[in-house]
Amino acid sequence: MPNSSRKIFAGARIRLLRQSLNLTQAVFAQQISISTSYLNQIENNQRALSGSVILALVDVFDFDLAELALDGAGKVSVDLQEVLSDPIFAENDVLMQEIKVAATNAPNVTKAFLDLYAMFQKSREQLGKVDSALKENDTSLAPLPYEEVRDHFHYKDNYIDELDRAAETFAGSVKRAGADRQADLVDYLNHRHGVHVVLRKDKPSSSTIRSFETATKTLYLNAASTKATNLFQLAYQVGLMEQGSLIESLLDTADFHTQAARDVCRMTYANYFAGAVVLPYAEFANAAKEERHDLEKLGFRFDASTEQVCHRLSSLQRGGNRGIPFYFLRIDQAGNITKRHSATSLQFTRFGGSCPLWNVHHAFQSPGEILRQLAVTPDGVKYLSLAFDQTKRVAGFKSPVRKYVIGLGCEIKHAGHVVYADDLDLTVESNFDPIGSSCRICERTDCLQRSVPPIGKEIHVDHNARGSVPFRIE
Structure with a gap:
């Protein structure tokens, strides 16, 4: 209740x-x-x-x-608050209560405003092309494909019921007690579709992890990839070959602005199916409770990477069998969020950088460790936040290396079900680090890491005194 x-x-x-x-x-x-x-x-x-x-x-x-527990209006109101932090709205004194009322009472109008702002952002970034774009009816003012697909999943709580249940049914149909899951999928593709799977060792430094030749029905996987990666790619191929009609019907209802966005979402739907095959909903949800959300144990149990496990934990949003609401993100060394989803009230910034006090920015300096942080946001909600680094590379001394940090967290009220909180004292207020979404919408007045003043607040510059931040927020 x-x-x-x-x-x-x-x-x-x-x-x-x-x-x-x-x-x-x-x-x-x-x-x-x-x-x-x-x-x-x-x-x-x-x-x-x-x-x-x-x-x-x-x-x-x-x-x-x-x-x-978390109305969709909460996500919309956070997005609206951040958009209204743009300096072009500086003279509009919009109260937080007004934002919440708009998001709750008129969600479709609010969403339309957010879409309009996104188009404005795109046009502002491409001012040099605006005239020609308008004359030629160019589609460059439409939302960027990845941004449009990201928002599509965001407002669906990162859970696609039809695909999830289809994947769960498929996973159950090919599972054999004691058998290797990768071998199961290789056999399935061969017997059901005549697909021959080849692990390529001749090009270990290649960045290609999966390649399918339609003429010969040969699926090439990179032998240098991890077992978890190749298992996922096998499931992805099944999704493309067997869930095409379902995926196309879902794409029809999504009503994307461009063909590029539709293509990106088709790939994302196939990825979703693959993830749900590797980590079947009910089985994984039960295992997560049993293992108390131990990422390494769950990864070992399902032949999955820790990133796959974290992503799946954030998508356990099936009605009647919801898991703990987690947020999930992947961030690169420049601070760019390359994957993100939140089933919690914590929402990520859409424009500009995130809070530097958040532990996801420190995990690059602690390779191989899972950093734990007790954090509290300006609205008083407390979180258990996990962050760990991840390195992806292909074979070869001079091969390029990709480094990311994975972030996962939940509200502190769920911490008793998470093994990583066992030895943390959750009763001491000083143990919680104050974090925010971004400086523009963070209302904290005493943060030493503040980069810009919050929108809607007056600032005062004292020419006779200078602190760590060169202004005082009134």
Whole structure:
């Protein structure tokens, strides 16, 4: 049951539920034993959900209580807050309460505003091409393909139910007790599709990890890749060959702006299927609880990399069997977030750098270690944050090396189910490091790492005194 210490406003979710069932307010209200006017007030967030209404929603419509834990409006409001931190809105004194009301009561309008801003950002970055783009009806003002696909998954909570269940069914159909999973998939591709799998050792320094020749039905995998990588690539090939119609139907409903975005998402859907084959939902969710989310034990158990395990933990969002809400990200040495998802209230910055006090920025200096951090955000929410480095390279002394840091974390209320919190004292406030999303929207006034003032706050420069930050936030 959601926390009874706070009022729950979920008007947008209730309205969408009613509309998905094609019910009028009068009929919907009658089925949960409230008046039509009361339902109207709930849908417009003028009344909070009472305990009796919540129970009625569960009883009559099998409503998932977990949906009340983190309304999608929370993610939208964080994105909206960050967009409004752009200096072009400096003269618009938009209150945080107004942002929350807009995200909750008018989520579609708010999302349209965010899409419009994203297009504006793109045009601002390409000012030199704007005139020609407008004259030639160029598509360069559309959202970047990867950004559009990233947002598509973001607002789906990184969980695609149809693909996830198809992958789980497939994984169960090819599994044999005691058999090597990679050998199982090699045999399956050969017998079902006539695909011959070859581990190439002639080009160990090649950056190509998978190559499929359609004419000869030969799938080449790089022998220098890890076992986890090759297992994933085998599952990816199955996804392309067997889930094409499902993937295309999902792409049709996504309504992307460009063919490039559709192509990127097709690849991402196949990746999603592969990950769900390697780490089948129910089996992995049960194992995660049993191992208390020990990343190394889970990786060994499923022949998966720690990155794959972390990513999967953040996507356990199936109704009726949700896992702990985790955030997940991958960051490079320049601070660029190359993968990200959050099932928690912690949202990552979309524009500009992230907080330098976060442990993900320190893991590069501690190779081979899992760094643990107790952190608290400006809204008072506390987190257990994990970070560890990851090096990817191919065979050869002079081969290029890619280095990343993986970040994984959950709210501190779930820490008792995570092995990494066992020896940490969660009761001492001073053990929690203050972190934020980005300086532009962080309201902390006493941070020594602040790079720019927060939007909407007045600053004062004292010419007779200088601290570590050259201004004081009023």
